[in-house]
Amino acid sequence: MTEPLLEVENVDITYRMDSEDVHAVTDASFTIDSNEYFGLVGESGCGKSTLAKSLIRGLDSNGEVTSGTIRYKGEEIQDFSEKEYNEKIRWKEIAVIPQAAMNSLNPLTKLSEQAVEIAGVHTDWSEKKAISRLEELFDIVGLPESRVTDYPHQFSGGMKQRAIIAMSLLLNPTLIIADEPTTALDVIMQDQFLKHIDNLREKRDLALLLITHDIAVVFETCDSLAVMHGGQIAERGTTKEIFSAPRHPYTILLQKSFPDARYPDRELEVIEGSPPALREEVDYCTFASRCPWAEQQCRESMPLADSLNGTDSHAVACFRSDEMESLASDHMNTNETRHANAIESEGYEDDD
Numbered sequence: 001m002t003e004p005l006l007e008v009e010n011v012d013i014t015y016r017m018d019s020e021d022v023h024a025v026t027d028a029s030f031t032i033d034s035n036e037y038f039g040l041v042g043e044s045g046c047g048k049s050t051l052a053k054s055l056i057r058g059l060d061s062n063g064e065v066t067s068g069t070i071r072y073k074g075e076e077i078q079d080f081s082e083k084e085y086n087e088k089i090r091w092k093e094i095a096v097i098p099q100a101a102m103n104s105l106n107p108l109t110k111l112s113e114q115a116v117e118i119a120g121v122h123t124d125w126s127e128k129k130a131i132s133r134l135e136e137l138f139d140i141v142g143l144p145e146s147r148v149t150d151y152p153h154q155f156s157g158g159m160k161q162r163a164i165i166a167m168s169l170l171l172n173p174t175l176i177i178a179d180e181p182t183t184a185l186d187v188i189m190q191d192q193f194l195k196h197i198d199n200l201r202e203k204r205d206l207a208l209l210l211i212t213h214d215i216a217v218v219f220e221t222c223d224s225l226a227v228m229h230g231g232q233i234a235e236r237g238t239t240k241e242i243f244s245a246p247r248h249p250y251t252i253l254l255q256k257s258f259p260d261a262r263y264p265d266r267e268l269e270v271i272e273g274s275p276p277a278l279r280e281e282v283d284y285c286t287f288a289s290r291c292p293w294a295e296q297q298c299r300e301s302m303p304l305a306d307s308l309n310g311t312d313s314h315a316v317a318c319f320r321s322d323e324m325e326s327l328a329s330d331h332m333n334t335n336e337t338r339h340a341n342a343i344e345s346e347g348y349e350d351d352d
């Protein structure tokens with residue numbers, strides 16, 4: 001079996017606070033293979049960015065990986081110094097498309113100068129080499145090579161997206177981490193951005209860690225995913241497995257809270273309640289307080305992510321994962337009946 005590109009194993013991350021610490025991530029594990037597009041999905045505050053930042057030495061100064069291992073190409077990187085990380089990993093192996101991607105380019109500096117600056121810090125390339133590399137990448141993302149000497153403000157929104165992607169590829173990384181790259185964009189721009197990212201797969205060997213709250217985007221873009229809630233990985237698996245047979249209550253409800261072409265008439269569900277504040281060590285299921293199927297044990301102990309059906313890829317951290325298929329389908333039917341009754345009692349048709 002080939003070694004994964006990135007292995008996150010039993011990682012805990014805590015933010016130190018004057019009063020109570022925040023246990024932002026508990027026992028997170030997942031792997032990303034070479035050339036794999038992987039989505040990390042969950043609602044705001046669930047710990048996605050914290051986990052992603054821990055991979056790139058980007059945690060806020062009060063944040064700390066308190067246990068677990070992060071391996072990149074087989075080498076443990078969680079204890080790398082800033083210097084070691086910059087020399088070995090940053091830009092060359094792992095590059096980032098940040099949350100505010102559209103504002104991430106320095107508006108006062110030409111793209112070519114920004115490329116020269118990055119290459120100057122991380123490589124021994126000449127200026128000429130950095131610029132010609134950017135020209136190549138402009139070509140790959142469909143921008144005219146001559147535009148490398150433009151300032152960011154000279155680009156339209158769509159062109160700027162491509163320039164950002166080109167810039168992230170400058171030092172030929174093997175993994176790109178994109179943290180909510182499309183959140184600030186309108187639907188059309190979002191779609192374009194994801195298409196550019198998708199097109200890259202045909203042109204380069206590249207793995208992607210896509211962080212988003214939108215499970216529909218992950219289903220469209222990624223090969224595999226992990227679903228996070230309250231700092232825990234609730235479920236992970238291939239997109240096919242999770243799309244067709246989600247087995248964690250949170251995944252099931254999350255999936256029903258986004259539009260799905262398979263069920264055009266389905267009412268979108270709202271997941272009631274909010275996750276716990278994570279001020280104490282987490283030794284329970286963080287979804288229990290919101291879960292329609294929670295039992296006592298869910299509030300008293302933490303379910304481990306067990307593999308389903310003997311597959312390595314699909315794992316679910318739920319004590320009731322074996323029953324979930326039928327429980328979820330009963331829930332779905334009850335809700336549809338409730339919806340139909342409500343429509344009937346209000347005296348209008350569903351498709352009005």
Ligand SMILES: Nc1ncnc2c1ncn2[C@@H]1O[C@H](COP(=O)(O)OP(=O)(O)OP(=O)(O)O)[C@@H](O)[C@H]1O
Pocket residue numbers: 015017022024042043044045046047048049050051060062063213
């Ligand atoms: N520097 C910090 N100090 C204390 N708590 C923090 C810090 N940064 C994040 N947190 C807390 O850690 C938890 C996880 O936050 P994180 O930003 O990783 O979530 P997220 O899923 O990426 O959310 P979003 O999509 O809104 O960025 C939250 O409770 C957040 O308030």
